[in-house]
Amino acid sequence: MPEFILALDQGTTSSRAIVFDRRGSICGIAQQEFRQIFPQPGWVEHDANDIWQTQLAVARQVLTTCHLRASDIAAIGITNQRETTVLWDRASGEPIANAIVWQDRRTAADCDALRERGLAPLFQQKTGLVIDAYFSGTKLAWLLDHIPEARSRAERGELAFGTIDSWLAYKLCGAHVTDTSNASRTLLFNLHTLQWDEELLNLLQIPHAVLPQIVPSSGHIGHSHAEWFGAPIAITGMAGDQQAATFGQACHQIGMAKNTYGTGCFMLMNTGSEATTSRQQLLSTVGWTLDLERQTTTSYMLEGSVFMTGATIQWLRDGLGIISSSDEIEPLARSVPDNGGVLLVPAFAGLGAPYWDAYARGALFGMTRGTTKAHIARAALESIAYQSADVLQAMQADASIPLSELRVDGGAARNDFLMQFQADILGVPVIRPTITETTALGAAYLAGLATGFWQSRDEIAVQWQIERHFDPLMTQSEREDRLHLWHRAVFRAANWIE
Numbered sequence: 001m002p003e004f005i006l007a008l009d010q011g012t013t014s015s016r017a018i019v020f021d022r023r024g025s026i027c028g029i030a031q032q033e034f035r036q037i038f039p040q041p042g043w044v045e046h047d048a049n050d051i052w053q054t055q056l057a058v059a060r061q062v063l064t065t066c067h068l069r070a071s072d073i074a075a076i077g078i079t080n081q082r083e084t085t086v087l088w089d090r091a092s093g094e095p096i097a098n099a100i101v102w103q104d105r106r107t108a109a110d111c112d113a114l115r116e117r118g119l120a121p122l123f124q125q126k127t128g129l130v131i132d133a134y135f136s137g138t139k140l141a142w143l144l145d146h147i148p149e150a151r152s153r154a155e156r157g158e159l160a161f162g163t164i165d166s167w168l169a170y171k172l173c174g175a176h177v178t179d180t181s182n183a184s185r186t187l188l189f190n191l192h193t194l195q196w197d198e199e200l201l202n203l204l205q206i207p208h209a210v211l212p213q214i215v216p217s218s219g220h221i222g223h224s225h226a227e228w229f230g231a232p233i234a235i236t237g238m239a240g241d242q243q244a245a246t247f248g249q250a251c252h253q254i255g256m257a258k259n260t261y262g263t264g265c266f267m268l269m270n271t272g273s274e275a276t277t278s279r280q281q282l283l284s285t286v287g288w289t290l291d292l293e294r295q296t297t298t299s300y301m302l303e304g305s306v307f308m309t310g311a312t313i314q315w316l317r318d319g320l321g322i323i324s325s326s327d328e329i330e331p332l333a334r335s336v337p338d339n340g341g342v343l344l345v346p347a348f349a350g351l352g353a354p355y356w357d358a359y360a361r362g363a364l365f366g367m368t369r370g371t372t373k374a375h376i377a378r379a380a381l382e383s384i385a386y387q388s389a390d391v392l393q394a395m396q397a398d399a400s401i402p403l404s405e406l407r408v409d410g411g412a413a414r415n416d417f418l419m420q421f422q423a424d425i426l427g428v429p430v431i432r433p434t435i436t437e438t439t440a441l442g443a444a445y446l447a448g449l450a451t452g453f454w455q456s457r458d459e460i461a462v463q464w465q466i467e468r469h470f471d472p473l474m475t476q477s478e479r480e481d482r483l484h485l486w487h488r489a490v491f492r493a494a495n496w497i498e
Contacts, residue, residue, distance in 0.1 A: 304391030
């Protein structure tokens with residue numbers, strides 16, 4: 001009997017593959033970075049073939065490292081960077097252009113035009129989203145408008161659109177599908193019917209023929225082609241990275257929340273079986289749809305998306321050369337007693353929730369002749385916590401559910417300085433689990449539930465264990481003073497591009 005699950009975790013800057021056992025423990029991991037393409041300011045692209053080739057390579061690598069064959073793997077779960085948009089030829093399986101990445105802002109003016117037509121309430125009511133260049137719908141419309149003959153070919157059914165989950169599934173097994181969690185990030189999906197919405201498709205001029213079939217997050221999708229791993233493996237799990245991380249954090253009950261510190265920072269709160277309409281410019285989104293024991297259930301989330309967190313650390317490394325590796329930032333930040341009055345607003349790709357300002361830009365405030373790279377490093381880490389505090393405040397106002405704890409994961413969650421400052425600025429405990437690779441773990445759990453590898457969510461929940469508990473130490477008055485300065489800085493960075 002197969003004793004392992006293979007999770008494919010396709011992220012913004014790297015592709016990873018992780019093998020998990022029945023205890024939810026990591027047996028092996030492989031990772032490979034791929035090229036980031038910046039054609040002009042505000043544009044971010046990926047070569048979709050780079051994504052596929054690196055993802056296949058790490059999947060094969062981790063199986064080899066663990067001395068496993070396809071027959072040892074019960075199922076594959078896929079999780080992915082969300083909103084990144086791929087358009088490919090159905091016959092050849094080749095992309096017709098570079099993928100437009102979720103960070104890309106080229107459609108900001110198109111979104112302005114939609115809002116000026118008074119369509120924001122309609123899109124929010126149907127999709128749970130704000131109209132923003134972040135989401136896939138306007139990216140797809142841009143590709144159809146700017147690639148020669150793309151629109152006519154799409155209408156004839158010759159082209160296929162998908163987010164990265166769809167692209168990987170198509171390459172792995174030939175199925176053109178997406179799950180409800182990824183579909184809910186497109187501006188084209190109706191949260192209430194769980195189907196593509198014809199009115200929204202017409203408004204964005206998207207032909208239905210280009211869209212993937214919508215499937216549950218946990219359920220049978222297909223079998224990988226034998227050529228990839230030597231024999232077919234069932235593909236039974238699929239979810240966007242943040243929803244997968246929420247599932248991996250066992251936030252299965254209403255009011256439970258997690259924050260993932262990756263390239264961006266994403267806080268999600270489980271709101272149960274009904275979508276919550278945000279009054280604070282947060283997103284209402286599908287968490288996951290489970291197809292278990294002939295019963296299909298959907299859980300919804302409130303989400304706040306911060307665009308630049310881990311990417312801010314990369315900027316310090318690659319753009320400024322302040323550090324040579326990400327591991328250096330914590331000791332550098334700790335080398336000074338405070339930030340020296342420096343605040344960084346990392347609005348390099350605009351500001352996400354709760355501001356949704358595509359025209360904000362990054363700014364450093366409060367510098368003097370005494371400012372050092374250590375102060376900037378500290379300000380960069382603090383900016384991550386401040387942005388998350390803004391999201392949590394909006395989330396609690398929307399949900400009317402006081403947060404008792406915040407579960408954390410992602411690369412920067414291993415930074416003790418950041419986690420302590422996050423607890424301080426939130427005023428609630430921050431809890432880091434033993435396994436912080438919860439995005440891949442969530443994909444594995446979704447795949448394993450569909451095959452009976454795990455029997456229930458309760459079985460999964462008892463496997464979640466605490467590694468460290470960070471309690472808030474900051475006084476309320478100091479917290480308020482710091483947040484006041486942060487909001488002054490945000491105000492000055494806002495709407496910078498005219």
